[in-house]
Amino acid sequence: xxxxxxxxxxxxxxxxxxxxxxxxxxxxxxxxxxxxxxxxxxxxxxxxxxxxxxxxxxxxxxxxxxxxxxxxxxxxxxxxxxxxxxxxxxxxxxxxxxxxxxxxxxxxxxxxxxxxxxxxxxxxxxxxxxxxxxxxxxxxxxxxxxxxxxxxxxxxxxxxxxxxxxxxxxxxxxxxxxxxxxxxxxxxxxxxxxxxxxxxxxxxxxxxxxxxxxxxxxxxxxxxxxxxxxxxxxxx
Amino acid sequence: xxxxxxxxxxxxxxxxxxxxxxxxxxxxxxxxxxxxxxxxxxxxxxxxxxxxxxxxxxxxxxxxxxxxxxxxxxxxxxxxxxxxxxxxxxxxxxxxxxxxxxxxxxxxxxxxxxxxxxxxxxxxxxxxxxxxxxxxxxxxxxxxxxxxxxxxxxxxxxxxxxxxxxxxxxxxxxxxxxxxxxxxxxxxxxxxxxxxxxxxxxxxxxxxxxxxxxxxxxxxxxxxxxxxxxxxxxxxxxxxxxxxxxxxxxxxxxxxxxxxxxxxxxxxxxxxxxxxxxxxxxxxxxxxxxxxxxxxxxxxxxxxxxxxxxxxxxxxxxxxxxxxxxxxxxxxxxxxxxxxxxxxxxxxxxxxxxxxxxxxxxxxxxxxxxxxxxxxxxxxxxxxxxxxxxxxxxxxxxxxxxxxxxxxxxxxxxxxxxxxxxxxxxxxxxxxxxxxxxxxxxxxxxxxxxxxxxxxxxxxxxxxxxxxxxxxxxxxxxxxxxxxxxxxxxxxxxxxxxxxxxxxxxxxxxxxxxxxx
Ligand code: HEM
Ligand code: HEM
Ligand code: SF4
Ligand code: SF4
Numbered sequence: 049x050x051x052x053x054x055x056x057x058x059x060x061x062x063x064x065x066x067x068x069x070x071x072x073x074x075x076x077x078x079x080x081x082x083x084x085x086x087x088x089x090x091x092x093x094x095x096x097x098x099x100x101x102x103x104x105x106x107x108x109x110x111x112x113x114x115x116x117x118x119x120x121x122x123x124x125x126x127x128x129x130x131x132x133x134x135x136x137x138x139x140x141x142x143x144x145x146x147x148x149x150x151x152x153x154x155x156x157x158x159x160x161x162x163x164x165x166x167x168x169x170x171x172x173x174x175x176x177x178x179x180x181x182x183x184x185x186x187x188x189x190x191x192x193x194x195x196x197x198x199x200x201x202x203x204x205x206x207x208x209x210x211x212x213x214x215x216x217x218x219x220x221x222x223x224x225x226x227x228x229x230x231x232x233x234x235x236x237x238x239x240x241x242x243x244x245x246x247x248x249x250x251x252x253x254x255x256x257x258x259x260x261x262x263x264x265x266x267x268x269x270x271x272x273x274x275x276x277x278x279x280x281x282x283x284x
Numbered sequence: 285x286x287x288x289x290x291x292x293x294x295x296x297x298x299x300x301x302x303x304x305x306x307x308x309x310x311x312x313x314x315x316x317x318x319x320x321x322x323x324x325x326x327x328x329x330x331x332x333x334x335x336x337x338x339x340x341x342x343x344x345x346x347x348x349x350x351x352x353x354x355x356x357x358x359x360x361x362x363x364x365x366x367x368x369x370x371x372x373x374x375x376x377x378x379x380x381x382x383x384x385x386x387x388x389x390x391x392x393x394x395x396x397x398x399x400x401x402x403x404x405x406x407x408x409x410x411x412x413x414x415x416x417x418x419x420x421x422x423x424x425x426x427x428x429x430x431x432x433x434x435x436x437x438x439x440x441x442x443x444x445x446x447x448x449x450x451x452x453x454x455x456x457x458x459x460x461x462x463x464x465x466x467x468x469x470x471x472x473x474x475x476x477x478x479x480x481x482x483x484x485x486x487x488x489x490x491x492x493x494x495x496x497x498x499x500x501x502x503x504x505x506x507x508x509x510x511x512x513x514x515x516x517x518x519x520x521x522x523x524x525x526x527x528x529x530x531x532x533x534x535x536x537x538x539x540x541x542x543x544x545x546x547x548x549x550x551x552x553x554x555x556x557x558x559x560x561x562x563x564x565x566x567x568x569x570x571x572x573x574x575x576x577x578x579x580x581x582x583x584x585x586x587x588x589x590x591x592x593x594x595x596x597x598x599x600x601x602x603x604x605x606x607x608x609x610x611x612x613x614x615x616x617x618x619x620x621x622x623x624x625x626x627x628x629x630x631x632x633x634x635x636x637x638x639x640x641x642x643x644x645x646x647x648x649x650x651x652x653x654x655x656x657x658x659x660x661x662x663x664x665x666x667x668x669x670x671x672x673x674x675x676x677x678x679x680x681x682x683x684x685x686x687x688x689x690x691x692x693x694x695x696x697x698x699x700x701x702x703x704x705x706x707x708x709x710x711x712x713x714x715x716x717x718x719x720x721x722x723x724x725x726x727x728x729x730x731x732x733x734x735x736x737x738x739x740x741x742x743x744x745x746x747x748x749x750x751x752x753x754x755x756x757x758x759x760x761x762x763x764x765x766x767x768x769x770x771x772x773x774x775x776x777x778x779x780x781x782x783x784x785x786x787x788x789x790x791x792x793x794x795x796x797x798x799x800x801x
């Protein structure tokens with residue numbers, strides 16, 4: 049069982065890393081033949097960096113658009129990033145306990161956010177219309193990951209040292225010490241996480257790397273000053 | 285087709301977003317199909333090709349490799365739904381496929397099915413719908429034809445999308461794919477054909493253009509006693525004016541053209557119109573065709589070279605200004621043969637504001653006193669380009685010009701102006717009578733905002749700087765209980781407040797301005 053999980057995680061990691069790298073290369077290689085920033089847009093590169101920063105950190109456009117979605121989305125994402133940051137301690141020892149300790153409540157932000165988004169998907173007619181089964185499935189998957197994780201943190205504690213030893217062994221290919229604590233909640237948690245990693249590069253989760261490549265947000269508004277021509281267009 | 289009975293929406297107190305979508309409410313709306321004679325000059329197949337499926341996928345693959353926007357947008361939509369209430373066509377028709385994301389999905393489901401692992405996997409299991417994919421069927425192309433011609437490429441959805449997903453880009457790609465399969469739109473393709481053979485959208489030949497311009501010169505002279513020229517094909521002029529051909533005769537466009545002529549006259553610059561590039565519009569953009577857009581743009585370069593001008597100025601037009609501002613340098617540049625101390629190209633409002641600020645124009649604002657004016661931001665100017673040198677100058681410059689020539693100006697609801705402006709309902713190649721129902725319904729949000737300022741501030745006129753907006757409003761205003769001449773050109777306002785040097789009849793006779801509506 050421990051070995052099966054190890055293999056699952058090797059495969060999942062490979063798919064995630066190679067898949068996302070492939071997509072990022074594909075995006076950066078595809079030319080953007082025309083200047084199409086949504087204006088008013090910044091006229092300098094540093095302005096564009098600021099615009100992107102506001103989009104990624106504050107979800108600026110979403111904020112202007114639909115406040116309830118913004119509240120839940122922001123709670124979920126910020127909760128998620130805090131949770132992921134806290135998970136760093138299973139992989140190395142650098143994270144100071146003062147930060148890591150209180151951050152565990154971020155899981156609630158994440159879960160509340162996810163529930164809000166899920167309810168919205170059911171309850172708002174327009175949003176229900178545009179939802180495919182996979183859109184619900186993805187929210188439920190994340191919700192189950194969040195809930196199973198929180199079970200371990202807040203209800204029935206798991207042997208953290210054991211988890212760390214296991215992943216140390218996993219990372220150093222030390223197959224003799226691959227012993228996963230026999231906690232069923234942990235196994236559910238890990239299995240779901242592996243699924244998430246596997247679907248990441250083939251689903252809408254590509255929005256995380258993709259946003260940086262969106263030409264309506266990442267282009268500088270200077271078409272009159274700087275001539276912008278794509279390679280394939282040059283040949284015409 | 286377009287003959288089905290329909291009701292004109294009633295203006296409510298606020299812009300109301302339909303909460304419960306009505307599926308297929310406008311599924312019957314499709315513009316006339318291009319005939320073989322309209323397809324052929326643009327390099328598209330004359331009829332639907334036998335292997336429509338293969339061709340669709342091939343064209344799609346081709347565009348995915350050429351346009352990063354398309355590729356990224358196809359992948360990253362998270363179905364958050366924040367665009368669903370932003371489209372004027374959804375607000376006006378309640379058809380769920382007019383919600384921007386649903387419109388994108390008509391193409392995305394094909395992308396998911398044939399270009400992604402998830403779609404291929406679930407497709408092989410016979411459940412492509414699980415991941416929002418679908419097997420391509422012939423009827424789907426017709427459905428795409430219908431709904432991708434219910435999008436005016438106005439980009440309002442892109443403003444509100446957390447990733448800036450621009451449905452206009454997807455509409456353009458879809459239209460190009462369809463055209464390559466042999467399903468083109470008559471209105472757009474016919475017009476592009478005219479540009480190639482005659483030089484402008486209206487098919488107005490050189491002789492007729494000459495007569496028209498002479499007629500306008502006479503009109504101005506009759507009215508003011510001053511001989512203001514509208515020169516055609518003058519070699520060695522400083523400025524080449526490129527303006528939408530509607531400016532040559534349609535109302536209220538032509539009053540705007542007379543306004544530009546008067547401003548040029550007072551500014552004392554030499555300028556000309558070119559008969560070979562007597563059209564600012566570029567419908568190549570509407571059909572998403574880079575090649576056609578480029579071909580149309582190159583006429584402007586050639587005209588500028590041939591006439592040996594130093595500057596290019598564009599008249600009041602929305603999508604034409606987008607192509608001019610954002611794409612002209614790319615498509616037809618570099619313009620190193622023009623005078624680099626002026627913007628290339630320059631917008632007529634930028635020029636006029638400059639003259640107002642310099643004080644070359646003798647303006648009597650009171651001549652517009654019987655009007656209370658508001659301004660409709662045209663989508664392509666607002667969200668796809670800029671006028672002056674600062675971001676947002678596309679909003680401030682037109683307002684500055686209007687305020688310089690009118691005493692009474694008010695803005696509409698802040699959610700309907702600036703980058704949040706609502707499309708007039710007729711942009712993006714939909715300004716054809718076979719889509720009248722759509723055009724009327726799509727105008728609802730703007731009409732609502734206009735109604736509000738009419739009631740609250742007694743607004744009498746709405747000014748615009750786009751030929752399509754002006755034609756569209758002329759048509760739809762009466763359906764909503766307004767008068768068709770309540771839509772005016774910004775340069776028409778300039779024109780009626782501008783007192784020419786040596787003008788005889790005006791003096792203190794303030795009555796002769798615009799008729800109150
Ligand atoms: C650069 C990093 C990221 C940014 C800027 C970002 C931004 C956004 C935004 C603006 C939304 C739309 C609002 C919403 O519906 O929640 C969204 C949705 C979503 N994000 Fe992210 N995200 C990022 C990373 C991630 C990661 C790493 C995951 C998952 C592991 C993720 C999972 C999701 C999911 C599942 C949704 C859809 C929520 C729904 O169904 O309504 N995001 N993201
Ligand atoms: C290999 C990857 C992962 C491992 C080994 C892992 C393991 C664990 C463990 C052992 C706990 C319990 C912590 C404790 O008792 O204090 C936990 C909690 C949690 N996990 Fe994970 N997890 C992984 C990935 C993820 C991912 C990708 C997510 C989110 C999408 C996630 C979400 C959570 C949450 C919300 C909690 C509870 C709050 C917290 O302790 O911070 N986990 N996880
Ligand atoms: S571009 Fe405009 S018309 Fe098209 S879907 Fe978006 S909001 Fe609607
Ligand atoms: S706002 Fe953008 S991400 Fe959200 S549903 Fe619309 S297109 Fe998709």
